[in-house]
């Protein structure tokens with residue numbers, strides 16, 4: 001096919017896709033709490049929480065956050081311990097630290113803009129200003145500007161990549177530079193066309209076509225065009241979809257070979273002394289920075305000697321050491337096993353950076369995911385109730 005004829009065909013396909021996607025979204029959009037607001041702050045929080053995390057997991061976290069910190073100023077001024085606690089369980093804690101940094105920047109720049117020094121905490125509306133905030137990349141800036149301000153800013157995340165590679169039959173790896181640029185172009189062309197779409201008779205005057213078009217791509221990827229067993233029969237765009245027509249749904253997107261998972265093993269010590277537990281806070285600059293945990297150490301051994309490891313860590317052998325529980329979890333490509341041992345009635349010298357806390361105080365801390373499970377195992381264990 002000649003180049004100009006190919007462009008013509010693609011333009012016509014884009015033009016046909018937009019109303020199909022908008023109609024489908026109007027009838028099938030899930031009622032999510034952040035979809036009931038136009039507040040850019042609330043939408044921003046949802047977008048950050050939704051990175052790497054499923055919608056059903058995010059809902060209670062988002063609701064709790066908005067109740068506790070309903071404004072940008074509240075988020076900027078909250079103690080670090082509070083924002084970490086509100087994020088506890090969501091993982092990828094750099095997100096919450098960047099989020100607070102960005103809120104503080106917005107508050108500061110609001111102060112500079114007023115003569116009397118009263119802060120005007122308005123979330124920026126210009127795409128470049130949103131993009132310049134800590135923790136906000138092209139996808140998130142596009143999502144916020146389109147959803148909150150109905151701007152024709154494209155979005156491209158895992159869901160959108162899947163939908164677009166399938167509809168357009170793109171066989172190259174979406175991570176490759178040229179292919180990625182092409183996908184951004186398609187996403188931009190779609191939302192650009194949505195911006196020009198006239199309102200239909202049944203729509204309210206203030207239609208949000210850019211917002212809805214972008215959300216329709218995300219929603220289609222989440223509900224219909226799923227990674228496995230896409231529901232092509234009920235898909236609103238199946239007549240235009242190359243993957244469906246050519247039976248290539250299973251092979252697209254072509255994500256290349258997955259990096260092999262790496263197993264890591266830790267030995268943790270839940271140490272009790274007169275009804276208090278020894279915990280420490282992870283330092284800045286490491287995974288799960290600022291979160292709390294029970295003392296632990298990594299081991300490469302398949303049969304680690306917990307007693308010897310305890311002695312190496314604390315300089316004395318434990319009088320009593322009992323298996324408590326084993327927790328397994330995954331972070332990115334790491335498959336982590338934490339084997340915990342209970343050390344009841346320990347007589348330990350004070351160790352720098354570690355603190356004795358009552359069970360109630362431990363519950364108030366933002367704990368790393370595996371250590372939250374250790375805390376609840378400790379609370380239930382008869383070893384600490386003898």
Ligand code: SF4
Nearest residue numbers: 225232235238241244
């Ligand atoms: S027809 Fe199937 S493969 Fe194509 S976009 Fe719809 S769900 Fe995805």
